[in-house]
Amino acid sequence: MYTEILNKIKEYDDIAIFRHQRPDGDAMFSALALAQFINDNFPDKTVKVGGEDKFDLVSRNDDLSLAYIKRSLAIVLDTSTSERIDDERALKAKQLIKIDHHPINDDYGIINLVDAKASACSEVLAAMFLSKDFKGLDLSAKVCEYLYCGIISDTINFRTTNVTAETLSIASKLVKRGDLKIAELVEYIMDKDIEAYVRSTKIRNLLKIKSKFGYIILKETDLKKLNISQAEAKTNIDEIGKIKDLQIWSIAIENEGLFDVSVRSKRGHTINTVCSQYGGGGHKNAAAAKKLSRNDLKKMYKTLEKMSENEEI
Template sequence: MEKIYLEILELMKQYDTITIFRHAHPDCDAVGAQFALKSWILDNFNTKQVYACGYEDCGQGIFPSHEEVSDEIIQNSLAIVLDCSNKERVDDLRFESAKHVIKIDHHPDLTPFGDTQLVIVKAAATCEILTYFFQYFKDYKLSITTANYLYKGILTDTICFKTSNTSAKTLESASYLAQFGIDIPSINRELFDISLDEFEFASYIRSKLICKGKSLGYIILSDDELKKYQIKPHDARNYISEIGNIKEFEIWCMFTEKEDQSGFYDGSLRSKTIPINDLARFYKGGGHANASGVKDLTYDELMELMDKLQELIK
């Protein structure tokens, strides 16, 4: 691993302009990694131009907004793509025009891309990988701002250190970051406190739970319901955690009807231990072994998927 860390640092030193990308619909790990890397580079190489690219912001936590960057800047830059396993999902495909592309990610590397890759599938978050990297270069400055961004990414991708990929190294990384004086309770509040509206939506969702057998539960939300609560399908699916701590469930899912295509559903699937990503890929999705997504399902396909998931449990 040391060799690749040195190679990446060397590339950062070589380029005057660095553009940092991440996946579409960014979560806290994606933007946490993006702004952590940006602040670390600027803290240590203050003459460089560093840009956080992308078109969307993250709906959770407090992060700076994405920046508008010209084609020319990107073409002359070193591009670093974070937390994104396939290039189609990068939130700004212009990264491909950069002089050199580095991919740093923790998702299964099914479709490698870029000129240099740092992929650690065992890491619970891309922010965890960056923490290894910054820890390796201990002589460089790591500010409390950088530590804050990284901690937010690790905390959210592990759902507060509860996911199966939370390892000793994950906790060591969090512990390392804590040494820089981050405010742990206030980060928790920033990321996880909910508004009264959100509380009411969560209560509604709980009332919509359907159980299939003892070990499988799912929720389906129609476009009308989403409009009534003024919530976007993607944001609504984040509420899957509302049914994530039911003892009886091995697998639980949440589906939302598409805004622009009535009768079609996107879904999030979660499991305690049973791998579900192979099945998810069959339904135009994929992801981690215990957390995957599916896309563009008709109601019948959705029911068929429920049958197949039930078979996986047996």
């Protein structure tokens, strides 16, 4: 499959890279890495990174005309379903390739490189760039850095349950190839400024615990009061994950009267099945569902509370 992807990249003069709505570090750094990789190796091609939503730390939102998209090869990163692409015009591309790590069967590309065992989309890309099929192509320090940043963003610096020996092996190769400064990159990705820290503290104070389930519900009025974006609010789920006593934890954020819910769990609790009952999905220990009514949210949280009481399997 790697060779097929490489051949497609070689075939097209114009390439459009997309990622999911409300991008996170994995989505944005994967897009930057792929764009850089193509630029480094095929300087005559035009590469644009699409998407309107911004990522706080670093963002790239190129202007893409419909005409450009229509003659392009689109490569969509870190996006499980076509509805989640941050620019629905991506589906109008001449051909489309999906590269992802979410365990969802929505093969919306002509080529679908999906590795559900990978910790991050950046890991999937790195495995491809490091493969023998890509031998002879340049893997620049900048590309290594972007991919490493993508991996540590999605794994919270290698903390999540989907980190494997393969993740570490790939990360190690990226560090060597790019001569990366590990501590500096961790600081760059993980550290908050003082204002964000203060907002985070206020959010943490809204934590409620029932049994071994912890949750924070942020209403629209809360977001306004705290002057915090939904995207930033969502990242606070990692803060709750540091509590030893909790087995399952969640943040629900109100958006036009409905709730977008992120859920995380310790190893033994499979929570994507619960999210999928509400039209969502994701990984075993990290999943989400969107646009829940207040009632559905209550029901979902009751289920999670009950699950959290069970011993880890």
